[in-house]
Amino acid sequence: GDSVTQMEGPVTLSEEAFLTINCTYTATGYPSLFWYVQYPGEGLQLLLKATKADDKGSNKGFEATYRKETTSFHLEKGSVQVSDSAVYFCALRRGGSQGNLIFGKGTKLSVKP
Amino acid sequence: GAVVSQHPSWVICKSGTSVKIECRSLDFQATTMFWYRQFPKQSLMLMATSNEGSKATYEQGVEKDKFLINHASLTLSTLTVTSAHPEDSSFYICSARDSQGSQPQHFGDGTRLSIL
Numbered sequence: 001g002d003s004v005t006q007m008e009g010p011v012t013l014s015e016e017a018f019l020t021i022n023c024t025y026t027a028t029g030y031p032s033l034f035w036y037v038q039y040p041g042e043g044l045q046l047l048l049k050a051t052k053a054d055d056k057g058s059n060k061g062f063e064a065t066y067r068k069e070t071t072s073f074h075l076e077k078g079s080v081q082v083s084d085s086a087v088y089f090c091a092l093r094r095g096g097s098q099g100n101l102i103f104g105k106g107t108k109l110s111v112k113p
Numbered sequence: 114g115a116v117v118s119q120h121p122s123w124v125i126c127k128s129g130t131s132v133k134i135e136c137r138s139l140d141f142q143a144t145t146m147f148w149y150r151q152f153p154k155q156s157l158m159l160m161a162t163s164n165e166g167s168k169a170t171y172e173q174g175v176e177k178d179k180f181l182i183n184h185a186s187l188t189l190s191t192l193t194v195t196s197a198h199p200e201d202s203s204f205y206i207c208s209a210r211d212s213q214g215s216q217p218q219h220f221g222d223g224t225r226l227s228i229l
């Protein structure tokens with residue numbers, strides 16, 4: 001069945017470091033791909049998304065490109081801030097716009113000043 | 114922006130009691146709501162899909178008599194954990210999708226359920 005695999009955390013970085021969180025997926029058809037972020041004590045928020053191959057989603061300095069050839073959707077940020085400390089979830093949506101989300105296990109990011 | 118309100122945020126109760134969790138879409142109509150469960154250090158697992166005015170669709174392995182879902186209106190879905198036991202302790206999160214279908218899901222803040 002459909003699944004999402006993302007790198008295990010926790011990831012600890014210094015402020016202004018480069019961030020990559022790997023995400024790969026297995027799915028039939030052409031799913032939409034998402035990154036969600038969960039800040040401490042808060043609910044999940046959509047960070048960015050891509051709906052077709054080669055699309056790049058971007059928001060708040062984060063980027064991820066939908067790579068169908070490698071079935072990947074890696075999250076990157078050139079310079080992280082302490083405020084980026086959170087848990088990041090990669091997800092795919094199956095079944096078109098009406099489908100539910102399938103999540104990776106989440107990666108906890110801690111950014112130190 | 115669109116907001117989903119989930120209540121309560123944290124509940125502690127004795128084994129054998131039933132617990133109801135509410136999920137409301139505050140400024141949009143949601144024909145479909147999803148209920149997820151998150152175990153420690155594990156991913157969010159879809160429990161069921163709740164459709165307004167019809168029976169919920171449960172994922173394989175989820176007991177429908179244990180986790181009762183009611184979606185009586187376009188803005189409210191409830192999850193009732195019946196006769197809760199310690200193994201039901203978990204973090205439950207709901208999400209709602211705008212009736213237009215094109216918007217991403219909006220999530221509630223989750224409910225931490227602890228069964229003693």
